Amino acid sequence: MKARLGGEEGKHKFVLKTPKGTRDYGPKQMAIRERVFIAIITCFKRHGAEVIDTPVFELKETLTGKYGEDSKLIYDLKDQGGELLSLRYDLTVPFARYLAMNKITNIKRYHIAKVYRRDNPATTRGRYREFYQCDFDIAGQFDPMIPDAECLKILHEILSELQIGDFLIKVNDRRILNGMFAICGIPESKLLTLCSTLDKLDKMPWEEVRSEMVGEKGLSPEAADRIGEYVQLHGGMDLIEQLLQDPKLSQNKLAKEGLGDMKLLFEYLTLFGIAGKVSFDLSLARGLDYYTGVIYEAVLLQQENDHGEESVSVGSVAGGGRYDGLVGMFDPKGRKVPCVGVSIGIERIFSILEHRMKASGEKVRTTETQVMVATPQKHLLSARLKLISELWDAGIKAEMMYRKDPKLLKQLQYCEDTGIPLVAIIGEQELRDGVVKLRDVATREEVRMSLQQVSEVFPKSSWSQKALGFPGAPLKSCIVDLADKCSFLLAL
């Protein structure tokens, strides 16, 4: 991906690359990305979400004090006079700023956009400095755990639909963690910094996390050990009931509240039929400062390693939780708007699908062209330009070669290379007869028809169908009228 350049004339002395931790998406990658986005957007819309967009940068102070220890990863813009700006670190803080600024107290929205983190990413594992987040959030004062349960249902629907292998959704609650720390004798002031440490449990063993707690965070070894016992617990309704009986934990007000809500959540998840994929896990902490209640994270259980190639190791692919205080941090009077949301990190999902596509050798069409306009003799450029113009005006996806006199074989080869299924051939004879020869690239069957008939072969599709029809699909549904005129049209 790199090439150090030093042209003979000394003109080109620079590195030809994308910035560290970023990448281009070529047409094949974009075809995969489009499919993933459509699956996700479809799900968000199925749940009645509106969509918003915000600028890629915010005032620096908007982001200050929201991300705890991760704040050092924020990209700042250079001070070029005027406001101090930073690239957004996630879509949650801009959402909260948007709500406070527009005094919105009730909204269900999604937002799909790139976010920026000056991390040291392992790009082979699908981690980047510029990456997409697909966020769905519900803001408003509602009855407990109903919107929270819907977020988990959405997560379950999306991960199922994408078919990226088995997954598990871990849930916990900041209030339960808070209570757990309290009964282990740890002051509340250490809660957030300890959550950051605890959050590393999916990447390092408990022993290392423990030594960071004792060493860096100043915990007593005894307190750390007491925590160690709790964070090994995970289960379902049974564990919730067990902890509700725990003599110490059940006496802590916050923990009791959190456990009560966790019980409610599992009841709703059972009604949704998804409790089997959800694990109440006391080791889950989530690194960000702004969570106040339930938190969750989805992890993939299987690795893609069918072909003996380097495995695409993936961990967390989505996460989220409740953040009831964040909007209030932006409101002049501190008015709170309770929020809960889920964020899908599609880069890892994308890595898996891309890897699978490559391994399978599946050929992906990167255009949707329905018909190639071709000429078999010289001096027919005008006829080609006129015909293709009529096809475009009729809403038909058509291409031609940008040559005055291309060879017919080259034009047919282009169709084979790019997967165009039909060729509209206009030669001297066709021009005289006022017809076009329509040819099936695969079977080589041909049929002569009038210009009028050609455009009727492809009826005008609606805006939305035209926009997102996937390769292959549009054409099949297009052949409606002239099927009796030639057998191959039926077969398409």
Place this chain on the structure above:
Amino acid sequence: MKARLGGEEGKHKFVLKTPKGTRDYGPKQMAIRERVFIAIITCFKRHGAEVIDTPVFELKETLTGKYGEDSKLIYDLKDQGGELLSLRYDLTVPFARYLAMNKITNIKRYHIAKVYRRDNPATTRGRYREFYQCDFDIAGQFDPMIPDAECLKILHEILSELQIGDFLIKVNDRRILNGMFAICGIPESKLLTLCSTLDKLDKMPWEEVRSEMVGEKGLSPEAADRIGEYVQLHGGMDLIEQLLQDPKLSQNKLAKEGLGDMKLLFEYLTLFGIAGKVSFDLSLARGLDYYTGVIYEAVLLQQENDHGEESVSVGSVAGGGRYDGLVGMFDPKGRKVPCVGVSIGIERIFSILEHRMKASGEKVRTTETQVMVATPQKHLLSARLKLISELWDAGIKAEMMYRKDPKLLKQLQYCEDTGIPLVAIIGEQELRDGVVKLRDVATREEVRMSLQQVSEVFPKSSWSQKALGFPGAPLKSCIVDLADKCSFLLAL
């Protein structure tokens, strides 16, 4: 949009706003934006384009020396250690960098993304510091003016489809400008800086442009006056023929080449049936350094002023041209890849459509929800959760209120407010009978049916249809099976 904050506790001392020159898009604006994008993407795909994406920032040096006097408007990122980065200024330079880096010599691609310019924008006129560009480019060595003509055809198709009023596409050629400057006795070294000045002709009168040429750019008054005569010329094939006879201009090699190609271009535009909307205009210069041949710009001729409100004054909405040297600037051996492209600036188009929508009072749905799941009595949350879960799993767009026991009237009111056409009501009686009552919100007609039948009312739509179906449309095409069971389903 601003609110200076100073909370009682002194916590909230900051300005609650988006950065200067940027804005949020709310759900209604996003609905309009989605329609514009779909029209544009549909057109690009109709012309067989692939799609790519590149990072929002590039190495600073990638952008250096590409934009002439506009370079001062580039956003730089703060040096936080590591590479020096800048936000992209357009999509053309990243495209050229992508081609050179991947050694691609032949591609037809589109790219829709935000670009960044530290301009002093008049946001009321639809100009922003963060704005979308929708770019279509054809790279490769082809016969003259065939891809160039297609770019203009695309521009014509998009501006026609968007129905934003009458428009004119101005075209010129950098080689003709070059020849014009040469025969007016101006050295070639001044070409680019004079193009920057000439580019202001659409914003200021000739007299002011002339005085900048003489004052700042050091032209003799006589040379400026000779240029002044040329830049007043505009027309079609007749003007091209006239200039081909011009004794001075026709002797200049570059101008002659440019005029010959311009003639070819107008022949192709005539075959495409769009020459009437294209004007060969010698005052068109385009500010950017990288153009080498034909250049063009689309301007709207009419202003939106039907309602006596402040007019949305708009000028250029799209532009582009040929840049045969840009890819070579990135190639270690300077290998050139000829390119031509068009860039649609949708912010102004969007301003017009938004203004028109507001003026018409048209109600825009911002969700696609097909059915509301409601209960008429208390203690039925479980039934609602179970039913909505089944609807979601069947691919139906469904919502419910996040309340344990909402009043039926409130649930129906929510449908009216948000445009949801159907309500699936599940009460005690329905629960006993194992049925659901489906109600048409508008007509209040009701029909009882089994759960199985309910999900058959909305057949599973395909991915792409589900994703982009516009409000209203999906439902109409959904009612397939149970129409004989109740009259209102037919009417939907």
